[in-house]
């Protein structure tokens with residue numbers, strides 16, 4: 401997802417300063433409703449809905465928010481995948497989507513835990529779809545609540561500040577290995593690994609960059625992202641998901657025809673070239689990488705990877721370290737096959753690498769849009 405800041409720097413020069421809207425326009429461009437779910441979650445009467453209000457804030461691929469929830473009996477809820485919210489081009493077997501649903505389940509459990517309820521997560525209670533096929537209409541997990549006196553997990557406090565930070569990181573501020581110890585401890589059911597070694601980081605930057613290039617020049621995978629771009633406040637408010645390109649400058653560039661879905665899709669356009677330059681800066685300022693793997697690649701393991709990814713993301717937040725997943729080398733479509741193998745060899749992980757991400761110290765960024773909990777209740 402593009403970093404607004406760098407887009408502004410690059411594309412801003414294309415538009416005469418006078419064409420950019422005034423201060424009043426700028427102050428009205430924040431999408432209020434799309435960010436409302438972050439404001440005061442956890443106020444509903446039913447504890448399951450309270451937990452759901454938090455869970456919708458979970459990270460998930462391309463911010464598709466593929467979750468649907470059905471309340472069941474008095475004490476449980478079923479999570480389903482909204483099958484229309486998958487990413488068939490870049491995630492042909494729904495692996496990343498399942499990870500996102502795991503993030504959601506873990507955040508639900510953390511929120512319920514802080515509210516006095518222990519949650520039992522039962523993966524795929526009606527059976528597990530094969531991992532080389534796609535998810536189906538069966539539930540992804542059952543969440544069962546029971547009153548408990550257990551204290552809240554300290555990770556829960558980081559939820560309002562958790563981000564996927566898609567900005568350049570401070571090039572003068574390496575991440576100390578010791579700062580990652582509590583992050584490693586946060587992963588309970590999957591293998592966590594990292595490097596902050598400059599040479600190894602350079603190798604992985606190069607790998608991530610090449611994978612990004614493949615996704616960008618493969619028309620159907622690039623188009624999948626372009627189709628999910630929400631440009632400007634009214635598009636973001638109408639669909640608070642996908643790749644949000646907000647703010648007065650981007651809206652103005654959109655109005656003058658420089659930044660549109662068409663220009664972003666066109667590899668010959670200035671907008672496309674700027675997107676590439678922007679990503680190069682993200683790679684160049686990366687201070688290290690983290691990755692997470694599971695012994696196999698079953699659906700239950702993908703779900704577990706998501707549960708742990710949420711915990712890793714929260715532990716990084718508490719440590720003040722920024723993170724951005726870079727999933728391209730882990731994607732399972734034919735054009736990426738060679739880099740998928742190279743990534744697994746280079747990372748030396750046993751089993752399946754489920755998440756790969758850059759880390760460093762980035763600027764503060766706002767939360768990303770969300771559909772409210774009520775839109776996700778079946």
Ligand SMILES: Cc1cc2nc3c(=O)[nH]c(=O)nc-3n(C[C@H](O)[C@H](O)[C@H](O)COP(=O)(O)O)c2cc1C
Pocket residue numbers: 401457458459460461462463496497499500503562563564565566709724725726727728767768
């Ligand atoms: C399985 C998974 C894969 C992701 N892959 C990428 C990625 O390749 N590039 C990226 O910038 N963000 C990636 N993200 C982060 C999402 O874009 C992000 O979670 C989503 O936009 C919501 O934003 P938030 O995490 O700041 O709330 C990924 C997240 C998950 C859970």
